[in-house]
Amino acid sequence: MSRALRAPMPDLFLGLISGTSADGIDAAIVRFEDGAGRLRADLRLGRTYPWPEDLRTQLVALGQQAAPLTLDDLGELDSRIAEGFAQAANRVLAEAGLTAADIAAIGSHGQTLRHRPQGRHGDGRHGFTLQLGDPSRIAERTGIRTVADFRRRDVAAGGHGAPLLxxxxxxxxxxxxxxxxxxxxxxxxxxxxxxxxxxxxxxxxxxxxxxxxxxxxxxxxxxxxxxxxxxxxxxxxxxxxxxxxxxxxxxxxxxxxxxxxxxxxxxxxxxxxxxxxxxxxxxxxxxxxxxxxxxxxxxxxxxxxxxxxxxxxxxxxxxxxxxxxxxxxxxxxxxxxxxGLDPDHVEAMGFAWLARQTVLGLPGNLPSVTGAAGPRVLGGIYPA
Incomplete structure (x- = not known):
């Protein structure tokens, strides 16, 4: 099909985040509009869905450095977190009366297990940030293009990868x-x-x-x-x-x-x-x-x-x-x-916006905030 005949990209984006408290998955469906030199964000629907209790207990323990992980544990946790995120996306879509075709992209933050942009020893070498929640699985379970892994590009550019909002x-x-x-x-x-x-x-x-x-x-x-x-x-x-x-x-x-x-x-x-x-x-x-x-x-x-x-x-x-x-x-x-911004869903709205930035090929970080070498398009895109 020629570019001229393609249907326009939907203008709704879906943001997903589970924060450091791991108290639930925040999901927000947002319409963004640029006009008169100012961005407008219209929250179509925002919800918070609880983690299964055994999974939340594990996430909290890992955040407290109280439990070691084998590679098998890590891989399984990556999948389980992704399943939770995908379920949250599908639930908020159903509650909003929308389908996958109505959403341009999901922006998934994932669940942070470690954030050490200055490296394990604080010397600036081998800095890293680790968020779990396999975006391929989210795209597969939802049928929606998924953008994820936003923080690591900023860290690779010498930044802290945070805050991104x-x-x-x-x-x-x-x-x-x-x-x-x-x-x-x-x-x-x-x-x-x-x-x-x-x-x-x-x-x-x-x-x-x-x-x-x-x-x-x-x-x-x-x-x-x-x-x-x-x-x-x-x-x-x-x-x-x-x-x-x-x-x-x-x-x-x-x-x-x-x-x-x-x-x-x-x-x-x-x-x-x-x-x-x-x-x-x-x-x-x-x-x-x-x-x-x-x-x-x-x-x-x-x-x-x-x-x-x-x-x-x-x-x-x-x-x-x-x-x-x-x-x-x-x-x-x-x-x-x-x-005019629901305090419970500003962060999830932010990751919907970051997905929009990435899809449009626009930077999502501010070097004056993170310390990165320059503006960067963040994350990777995982097609539906």
Whole structure:
């Protein structure tokens, strides 16, 4: 068929991500439109689907470096994660009343097992990032072209491979009239700095957000997360413990920088404990660690910030949101919902957008954020 007679590419993209907390698979169907010099993102439908409990337990244990993997284990896990992602894609399509033919491409983040862009020894040699979830299997199970493995090209170009969403944050949330920042409160917290004058966008991880709190809550209450911040609110901040945790050298590193559960895990917390702390007090201190390190990072990099726009699961923890606001007096701390973006699905929308960028042959990274040698088209395309 000639190019002129081909049907136009659908304008819907489907983003899939399971974050560092491994609390579920986020799926978002998004329509993007370019117009009047600004990108618009219309969320057609967003959902979160739980992992099978045995698989989530394994993913969390691996993130805590608590379980070794054989090559056979690794291969099977790659397949199982992909099956979960494909099922999530098919479920959200069915709920939206759509078919595979309506979707231009899936953007699949995969499940991060290790993220060490500076190498295992931190010397910048042999850096790597590893996300599982076989994209060939996702394409096979859904019948939809799949784009995946977004981070490794940026790492190959000397970058951190993270964060990748600041380019989308800038396209959707930049405002000429005020210095803004976007705060993603996932397992790890990261900031996007959006200066009003149009200067280069910057972004970086600030440290733990929900990941440590979720893991501590699961260990001591059996619940996968601290609903409403109830456990943290029932305890008292331990200033000595907080000081020990904040003294970790990683927090003093300048951007670009990124991290993950393999850096901030319960074994790391245990090294700072005396063994006499009450679980609720540790939870309160972990919440304070998240809030204070976010505030420290923002003050150090863009003290002129007027508005901090928060997204991610941590938005639903009022104790965490209040602690961030208290640590940043004079700055308006608001949910991304106030700007028309569902906080639960901004990340999945981001990977839908990254799939669009790749399909169109456009870069998805910002070198000013990741430290890569230049803009790069990210990921690989796996045909349906």
């Amino acid at each position: 600041p380019a989308l944050h800038a396209a959707l949330l930049h405002a000429p009239g005020e210095d803004r920042a976007v705060l993603n409160l996932g397992g790890i917290a990261n900031l996007t700095l959006l200066p009003a004058d149009g200067a280069a966008v910057r972004g970086f991880d600030t440290g733990p957000a929900n990941g440590l709190m979720d893991a501590w809550c699961l260990r001591h209450t059996g619940q996968p997360f601290d609903r409403g911040g109830a456990l943290a609110s029932s305890g008292r901040i331990d200033p000595t413990l907080l000081a020990r945790l904040r003294a970790a050298p990683w927090f003093a590193l300048p951007p670009p920088k990124s991290s993950g559960r393999d850096q901030f895990h319960l074994d790391w917390v245990e090294t700072a404990l005396t063994g006499h702390e009450a679980p609720a007090d540790v939870q309160a201190t972990l919440l304070a660690l998240s809030a204070t390190t976010i505030a420290d990072a923002l003050r150090a990099t863009q003290p002129s910030t007027v508005r901090l726009i928060a997204c991610g699961g941590g938005v639903h923890n009022p104790a965490l949101m209040a602690a961030v606001a208290d640590a940043l007096p004079g700055i308006a701390v608001v949910s991304s919902a106030a700007h």
